Amino acid sequence: MKIAFIGLGNMGAPMAQNLAKAGHEVTGFDLAATPEGLPMASSAAAACAGAEVAITMLPDGPILRRVADEIIPALGQGAVLVDCSTVDVQSARAVAAQAAQAGLGALDAPVSGGIGGAQAGSLTFMVGGEDADFARVQPLFEIMGAKTVHCGGAGAGQAAKLCNNMILGATMIATCEAFALADKLGLDRQSMFDVVSTSSGYSWSMNAYCPAPGIGPQSPADNAYQPGFAAELMLKDLRLSQQAAEAADAETPMGREAMAQYTTFVEDEDGRGKDFSAMLPRLAEKGRAQ
């Protein structure tokens, strides 16, 4: 397939490279990055000339909307626009509607799995959009990822992503605060892990990504909390979840508190650039009133 790939940062570059390695004809465009082994166009619109599929992997919704304004007129009838960025549900739906008006297909297809998953081609895609568009693009998801779930119509992929990450943010904080309490109760962290990881408090945060160094499987905690999944990216996703909750009039008290905790950590403390599991040393050094 002839594919345009716009946004070749940490995630986009390896995803585009995996498509090119699999034999697809990929043309890239990025404002700053110039990854190896990919022919680059002089603009996003130029990359899209003659493309059957245009994939975007951009920082946020406002940038996606600007890029969509530029590339939708450059794509031929029947092409499919696939946005893999994590953006707000409203932007995903607006871009899908704009694409449909121009006779294009559109999918929102955010991912989980991080930079490692992008490099290994083992991402999970959560996809919103029409069945026919999904069927056309699925072979590409299979190259870039290990699992793809078609979640529903336009915006459903973003909805699934932000709900998942709202659970993750709240669960990571709950796991970290329990370790911090256990420390102060004189319970050693290994015992805490051995009990919780096999009891009803278990979760992905405890069992697969344990925030305590030297305990459980290898995780960013064992590497001085180098990300991994950076605290500021978790904050971005928690903000999207609260934006969606406000728009939909949904009460999400734990998501709201998780956003407040990560906001303080990233903006007022030293959380930026650390893995999101560094919530554990943050809480462990605080007393009750802080």
Ligand code: NAD
């Ligand atoms: P990144 O900042 O490394 O890459 C974004 C790229 O977009 C940059 O290279 C930038 O130059 C480019 N860009 C910005 N504006 C542009 C424009 N107008 N035209 C063309 N290129 C433009 O970010 P990333 O880590 O690759 O993340 C991309 C998206 O994936 C984000 O929405 C993020 O939330 C999501 N995501 C990231 C991870 C992760 O672990 N990094 C995991 C899951 C999802």
